[in-house]
Amino acid sequence: MSRFHALIPAAGSGSRMGGERPKQYLELNGVPLIAHALSALAREPRVDRLVVVLSPDDAWWDNYDWSAWQERLQVLRCGGAARAGTVLNGLEAMAGWCAADDWVLVHDAARPCLPAGALGRLLDIAAHDPVGGLLAVPVADTLKRADPDCRVEVTVPRAGLWQAQTPQMFRHGMLRDALCAAASDMTDEASAIEQLGLRPKLVESDSRNLKVTYPQDLRLASLILEHLHD
Structure with a gap:
């Protein structure tokens, strides 16, 4: 039976x-x-291993206590210059013990509020899909495309549009092949899979699974975490 592994670039x-x-x-x-991301993934009993891919010169990791996950945690110091390279390097390093048909869930270190229900739903649905899938939410806001002067060039119809999140879950061998063939500036794993002519499954998540990008996002994430398990 295929196993599930989480990879955090x-x-x-x-x-x-x-x-x-x-x-x-x-x-x-x-x-x-990143500890919140690890904790969210570790709460799912089907996830066998937590793989963190760091920069080779990372000077911060060893300053913290990670013993809560030591039995499932593996740290790889082989990160690349960009996300795609980091994930690919991690997959290459995993190849010695991870089967080609094992599932790999790539999750952002900066998504601390992953709901357990959303993660479970991804595993339930994507594990039975021939391609795999990703968490995502339907776009609710009206979208505008800007011109070079930051004026509205056109309103983009939102019907059928989804905002991609993580985890994004694909077979180890398929994802490795996809990233080997993909451009180095690929910003998510699903895009690399799509370039193989495949169509990943969209699994509905919710807005709590936000990515911390700007300072104000930390305050919002803190509030979400306070009530995430209510």
């Missing part, structure tokens, strides 16, 4: 946050941001 600097500390180590409710 954490080699970036989070430059849009504007701080000296890499974003994944910013404090959120008393612990680093």
